[in-house]
Amino acid sequence: MTIITNLGYPRIGLHRELKKALEGYWKGNSSQAELLKAAAEIRKTNWQLQAEAGIAHIPSNDFSLYDQVLDTIVMAGAVPVRYKHANGQGHQVDLDTYFAMARGVQNESGLDIPAMEMTKWFDTNYHYIVPELAPDQHFHLASSKVVDEYNEAKALGIQTRPVLLGPVSFLLLSKSTGEGKVSLDLLEGLLPVYEQVLSQLAEAGAEWVQMDEPYLMMDLSTEEKAAFERTYQKLEKLENHPRLLVATYFGALLDNLDLALHLPVDALHLDLVRAPEQLAEALEQIPDGLILSLGVVDGRNIWRTDLEKAAALVQQAVDQLGADRVWVAPSCSLLHVPQDLALETELDEELRSWLAFARQKLGELTALGNVVSGGSEKAADALRQSRLAAASRETSRRIHNPKVGERLSSLTPAMRRRNDPYAVRKKAQADLGLPLLPTTTIGSFPQTKEVRQNRSKAARGQISPAEYEAFVKEEIKRTIRFQEEAGLDVLVHGEAERNDMVQYFGEQLDGFAFTRQGWVQSYGSRYVRPPVIFGDVHRPQPMTVKWAKYAQSVTDRHVKGMLTGPITILQWSFVRDDQPRADTCRQIALAIRDEVHDLEAAGIRIIQIDEPALREGLPLRAADRAAYLRWAVDSFHLSADVVENRTQIHTHMCYSEFNEIIDSIAAMDADVISIEASRSKMELLDAFVNFHYPNEIGPGVYDIHSPRVPSQEEMEDLLRKALEVIPAERLWVNPDCGLKTRGWAEVEPALKAMVAAAKTLRAAL
Numbered sequence: 001m002t003i004i005t006n007l008g009y010p011r012i013g014l015h016r017e018l019k020k021a022l023e024g025y026w027k028g029n030s031s032q033a034e035l036l037k038a039a040a041e042i043r044k045t046n047w048q049l050q051a052e053a054g055i056a057h058i059p060s061n062d063f064s065l066y067d068q069v070l071d072t073i074v075m076a077g078a079v080p081v082r083y084k085h086a087n088g089q090g091h092q093v094d095l096d097t098y099f100a101m102a103r104g105v106q107n108e109s110g111l112d113i114p115a116m117e118m119t120k121w122f123d124t125n126y127h128y129i130v131p132e133l134a135p136d137q138h139f140h141l142a143s144s145k146v147v148d149e150y151n152e153a154k155a156l157g158i159q160t161r162p163v164l165l166g167p168v169s170f171l172l173l174s175k176s177t178g179e180g181k182v183s184l185d186l187l188e189g190l191l192p193v194y195e196q197v198l199s200q201l202a203e204a205g206a207e208w209v210q211m212d213e214p215y216l217m218m219d220l221s222t223e224e225k226a227a228f229e230r231t232y233q234k235l236e237k238l239e240n241h242p243r244l245l246v247a248t249y250f251g252a253l254l255d256n257l258d259l260a261l262h263l264p265v266d267a268l269h270l271d272l273v274r275a276p277e278q279l280a281e282a283l284e285q286i287p288d289g290l291i292l293s294l295g296v297v298d299g300r301n302i303w304r305t306d307l308e309k310a311a312a313l314v315q316q317a318v319d320q321l322g323a324d325r326v327w328v329a330p331s332c333s334l335l336h337v338p339q340d341l342a343l344e345t346e347l348d349e350e351l352r353s354w355l356a357f358a359r360q361k362l363g364e365l366t367a368l369g370n371v372v373s374g375g376s377e378k379a380a381d382a383l384r385q386s387r388l389a390a391a392s393r394e395t396s397r398r399i400h401n402p403k404v405g406e407r408l409s410s411l412t413p414a415m416r417r418r419n420d421p422y423a424v425r426k427k428a429q430a431d432l433g434l435p436l437l438p439t440t441t442i443g444s445f446p447q448t449k450e451v452r453q454n455r456s457k458a459a460r461g462q463i464s465p466a467e468y469e470a471f472v473k474e475e476i477k478r479t480i481r482f483q484e485e486a487g488l489d490v491l492v493h494g495e496a497e498r499n500d501m502v503q504y505f506g507e508q509l510d511g512f513a514f515t516r517q518g519w520v521q522s523y524g525s526r527y528v529r530p531p532v533i534f535g536d537v538h539r540p541q542p543m544t545v546k547w548a549k550y551a552q553s554v555t556d557r558h559v560k561g562m563l564t565g566p567i568t569i570l571q572w573s574f575v576r577d578d579q580p581r582a583d584t585c586r587q588i589a590l591a592i593r594d595e596v597h598d599l600e601a602a603g604i605r606i607i608q609i610d611e612p613a614l615r616e617g618l619p620l621r622a623a624d625r626a627a628y629l630r631w632a633v634d635s636f637h638l639s640a641d642v643v644e645n646r647t648q649i650h651t652h653m654c655y656s657e658f659n660e661i662i663d664s665i666a667a668m669d670a671d672v673i674s675i676e677a678s679r680s681k682m683e684l685l686d687a688f689v690n691f692h693y694p695n696e697i698g699p700g701v702y703d704i705h706s707p708r709v710p711s712q713e714e715m716e717d718l719l720r721k722a723l724e725v726i727p728a729e730r731l732w733v734n735p736d737c738g739l740k741t742r743g744w745a746e747v748e749p750a751l752k753a754m755v756a757a758a759k760t761l762r763a764a765l
Helices: 017-026 032-053 068-075 081-086 095-103 145-155 167-172 184-204 222-236 254-261 278-285 307-321 358-373 377-395 402-409 422-428 449-460 465-486 545-553 566-571 581-601 622-640 659-668 683-688 712-723 744-764
Strands: 058-060 118-120 127-129 160-165 208-212 243-247 267-271 291-297 326-330 510-513 520-523 526-528 532-538 561-564 606-610 648-653 672-675 696-699
Touching (some): 017 032, 032 058, 032 145, 058 145, 068 095, 068 127, 068 145, 081 095, 222 254, 254 278, 267 326, 278 291, 278 307, 358 377, 465 545, 465 744, 566 581, 622 659, 696 712, 712 744
Parallel strands (some): 058 160, 208 243, 291 326
Antiparallel strands (some): 118 127
């Protein structure tokens, strides 16, 4: 029989139990014991659910209280020196240190430590904590989490396959506190930690361990390839260790396939959703005895699997290797999809029939096992249901809108460029009357309990539309008054009416559907509900104009129109897979273009089109990037280039490495770009040292993903660093990102300090 396996399961709980437990603990409303009990209940439920679904290899240590990379930092004892107040070398890292690294810490006793840097996990919207490793980094085993959770499952009668982030990927995902990249020489000190963990797992009874090495999907240097070889050669020599599965995902191995196939391990996982073509080549080169884990169920998207196509791939491998050397698996961890479609009682039956969430994907895996095993009534029924869903989706009239297709076919080059270059536009925008180092925010202000409750009441009909509109207007006015009092130069309306920066727009666009419980982790306790793009996208009517006009009517200062850009809406949605992503992105861009046109016509002089996901969408391999960047930049132009010179276009990007795409960012030709920079202490500005960015830049000086309030002096220091790279006449002052997740008690002093920092430096120039 072919083994059915899984690489990871959503860790947030069916009803977001982890979020509630974490935030209760952070606020001091619950104890550490209560938090750990809630976490244990989630793990127990996940393991039992997978066992009941027929999964033979069930993962453990795929759960995390915050982030799996942070867990690996802790396991390896790689805690930065600034957190040593709560951690002694050779001892286990405690929970408060763990959360201090993730969120920063600031308390009444004077402790004030920023959080560690955070960035995107490859090309996903999941954020990981970036390890900080010194050139002489010392590693030691500082956590028993991996073994503890294995034993926890074993006590429930469930044999699991522990998951570890592989040592080479861990190092390559890290940043050095010294010059240049992290040295792969650190492997010699890191591997004993892994050897110790593997030995402990073997002693505890673990038969298999999953070593996630996603960096094998990247362009690797000769040195990096050699690091993989010597790592697994050394681990294989351990006297007592479980059998090893190396898991790769998010694409094709390409030139790294031979390397991966010949690592001295027992099994290799291939992503056959993104790269089905690599199976044939793998079967040609596979060494005797190696097991192939085939990722044939999509772990990144929510569309139902075409079981016939997936079964054909599995059968191809079984025919050559035999069933005992072929495993059926998702393409990657199911961390990236929602929990259970059964919770979505408000989705119509047709759309539901096209979808599969994490629990349904477990069912697809076991169905594939039945199909490949052959002949059962269950297998025949699974294939029949799969065919019906595929046929329904292909022929549904709700998918295609002829008018959208006609509009796409009529695009012209003139629609993708501003009327004149930035230098000309700069003069036309002089009457905005902005000072040197103008201050602004990225868009959203705190979504208080009252804001959320009123939105919920309006959705349930418990208050009238007129009552809700009056509430939102009052919230906008209050936010405007605070910004005036704080001294900000360019204001925002605060987005009190918006649930999410993508969902809000998707709910007003044709071609989108929404879930009630489709939560996916973005970072820590921050979860999102990605919209489902199932059909052609069209804007029936204006989406933001009413609120922007109102906000502008209550102040003499300029208020930015706030929009989410087409690339970000695409990246942060579950996107239809029946046409090229570029076509879907252009459809969204035309909808945003219509909104930009209407905002300008309403008198809004500054319009921000946020694109925080531009870098996230970049293909992992350099050879594929030029094509993506062409259509991504093209889509931004299509959305923005409908305005006159006097209208100032802003964009925002966060948690991205800009160096490799700086020319494409410049090609977007936004008048002002704001970027995340505070957690990295302005390191991201290195991209602008050797590249003369022609327009205006606002590097973030206030980390909004941490509850700590930065001082005025801290922000002044960051601005001085920015002024070393960016001329004062082109430098803006702003936070890293929107303030939605913060509280007013943090936001008010932070923004006032930010304005004071700008004024201090302005006076000195």
